[in-house]
Amino acid sequence: MGKPSGFLDYERNENTLICVEDRIKNFEEFHEGLNLEERKKQAARCMNCGVPMCQSAIKLSGMVTGCPLHNFIPEWNDALYNGQFDMAAWRLLKTSSFPEFTGRVCPALCEKACNCGSGEGSAVTIHDNELYIIEHAFATGYMKPQIPKTRSGKKVAVVGSGPSGLAVADLLNRRGHSVTVFEREDRIGGLLMYGIPNMKLDKKIIDRRVCLMTEEGVEFVTNADVGKNTDAKKILEEYDAVALCCGAKKARPLSVSGADAEGVLFAVDWLTSVTKALLESNAKDTSFGERLSFNPKGKNVVIVGGGDTGNDCTGSCIRLGCKSVTQLEMMGEPPHERAADNPWPEWPKVLKVDYGAQESMEVFGKDPRIYKTTVKEIYKKDGKICGIKTVKVEFRMVDGKRTLCEIEGSEKDLPCDLLLIAAGFLGAEDYTANAFGVQMGPRSTVATESADVYAASVPKVFTAGDMHRGQSLVVWAIAEGRACARAIDEYLMGYSNL
Numbered sequence: 001m002g003k004p005s006g007f008l009d010y011e012r013n014e015n016t017l018i019c020v021e022d023r024i025k026n027f028e029e030f031h032e033g034l035n036l037e038e039r040k041k042q043a044a045r046c047m048n049c050g051v052p053m054c055q056s057a058i059k060l061s062g063m064v065t066g067c068p069l070h071n072f073i074p075e076w077n078d079a080l081y082n083g084q085f086d087m088a089a090w091r092l093l094k095t096s097s098f099p100e101f102t103g104r105v106c107p108a109l110c111e112k113a114c115n116c117g118s119g120e121g122s123a124v125t126i127h128d129n130e131l132y133i134i135e136h137a138f139a140t141g142y143m144k145p146q147i148p149k150t151r152s153g154k155k156v157a158v159v160g161s162g163p164s165g166l167a168v169a170d171l172l173n174r175r176g177h178s179v180t181v182f183e184r185e186d187r188i189g190g191l192l193m194y195g196i197p198n199m200k201l202d203k204k205i206i207d208r209r210v211c212l213m214t215e216e217g218v219e220f221v222t223n224a225d226v227g228k229n230t231d232a233k234k235i236l237e238e239y240d241a242v243a244l245c246c247g248a249k250k251a252r253p254l255s256v257s258g259a260d261a262e263g264v265l266f267a268v269d270w271l272t273s274v275t276k277a278l279l280e281s282n283a284k285d286t287s288f289g290e291r292l293s294f295n296p297k298g299k300n301v302v303i304v305g306g307g308d309t310g311n312d313c314t315g316s317c318i319r320l321g322c323k324s325v326t327q328l329e330m331m332g333e334p335p336h337e338r339a340a341d342n343p344w345p346e347w348p349k350v351l352k353v354d355y356g357a358q359e360s361m362e363v364f365g366k367d368p369r370i371y372k373t374t375v376k377e378i379y380k381k382d383g384k385i386c387g388i389k390t391v392k393v394e395f396r397m398v399d400g401k402r403t404l405c406e407i408e409g410s411e412k413d414l415p416c417d418l419l420l421i422a423a424g425f426l427g428a429e430d431y432t433a434n435a436f437g438v439q440m441g442p443r444s445t446v447a448t449e450s451a452d453v454y455a456a457s458v459p460k461v462f463t464a465g466d467m468h469r470g471q472s473l474v475v476w477a478i479a480e481g482r483a484c485a486r487a488i489d490e491y492l493m494g495y496s497n498l
Helices: 036-046 073-081 085-095 099-104 126-140 163-175 189-194 202-213 232-238 267-281 285-292 308-319 353-366 431-436 475-492
Strands: 058-060 063-065 155-159 178-182 219-221 242-245 263-267 298-303 324-329 369-371 373-381 384-398 401-406 414-417 420-421 425-427 462-463
Touching: 036 126, 073 126, 073 178, 085 126, 099 126, 099 202, 099 431, 099 475, 155 163, 163 178, 163 475, 178 373, 189 202, 189 267, 189 373, 189 475, 202 219, 232 431, 242 475, 263 267, 263 308, 267 285, 267 308, 267 420, 285 384, 298 308, 298 373, 298 414, 298 425, 308 353, 324 353, 324 373, 384 420, 462 475
Parallel strands: 155 178, 155 242, 178 219, 242 462, 263 420, 298 324, 298 420, 324 369
Antiparallel strands: 058 063, 373 384, 384 401, 384 414
């Protein structure tokens, strides 16, 4: 513990944000780091407590709090405070495959369980410290290819290059197995590449990691849609093990009249088109929006869903010059402060104002979110959406079941030229699993006896990530990928030291 009184001496100081007026002019990352002196102070706030809840990943009230990767947080905070940057990176990388991803997009379950944040205190800036450590490691050359000295002679195919697939590939390659990753899109990264906007995760960061893994021996094959243009049977014949990491991209549809109108899109599909247009144009501003088939410029946009994806759509539409943006959320507005039945270290079920909502408040003067509201009908003209009818909803007990019900007389018309559906996912698309003969469960996840079992119903086939556990966080996908890699290694070698 570098400074025993650090948590008393220094206040929490997060990375700063570029002002809204400037950041909405482009799709560049908008967080700015602290200087080294201030970063060391933030690391000094870590108390090296006897029971580090931050790395415990405990389940309370149905939700996990703490890091599922079980990162050695007090250890690398201590090393960072003492200026031992290589030591900090070494300890961080022992448990975390891609800190440059989680340091940008993770909601920091660790901070919610930080002992320093209990009571009236404020948590250590674990998320920002993690990002500083890994970026310093890349900048100084500490991050360089670690090419295995020997190869096992075993070949592993990984289907899907999202966070879980990359984690499987990374660990198994380091073990000495020969790994090939098959990705159906034109670029590697899965959800990281096309599900998360560039201002949250610059795609150069993904490319940097992929280049490093390629130098280490991992082979990447793009435009390989296994089960369609790539033969699953051939993969089974040529490889000693297969990891299915195909995500959970089966979007929840909007079952209302008019849903077939032009201009009604699934949010992730639209976000994908935005990122592709940005990368293909190499634009430094928002002019690439003209390339989009559904450009929100000058349009009234409505987003169904108040979660992270909905927020990403809000921020993207504002950057691309929408006339207005509204988010509809079926649930009620969360409390502004912790409720008595939601004590620390549980995940705080309080109102979150993310960057998209902040930008809407600045640009349009209001929070874009409307609670307890959904779409009842979509109006269309000449096949195109021209407006929507919304209705207020609430949960009631009907025949002994908690049921979502409309509130009579609460209908309201809203102008809408583009409707983006960000209502979550129903699970994995099943055609790849079917191609391998793998059984899917009732939630469109791979059917296994236990959540801890990664072997699928077909010999030498394994699965991980959202395809295995259902829609979740990037950090959980990485944790699943690492666990799946250990299961595959044990299957191939009879034991695992991963």
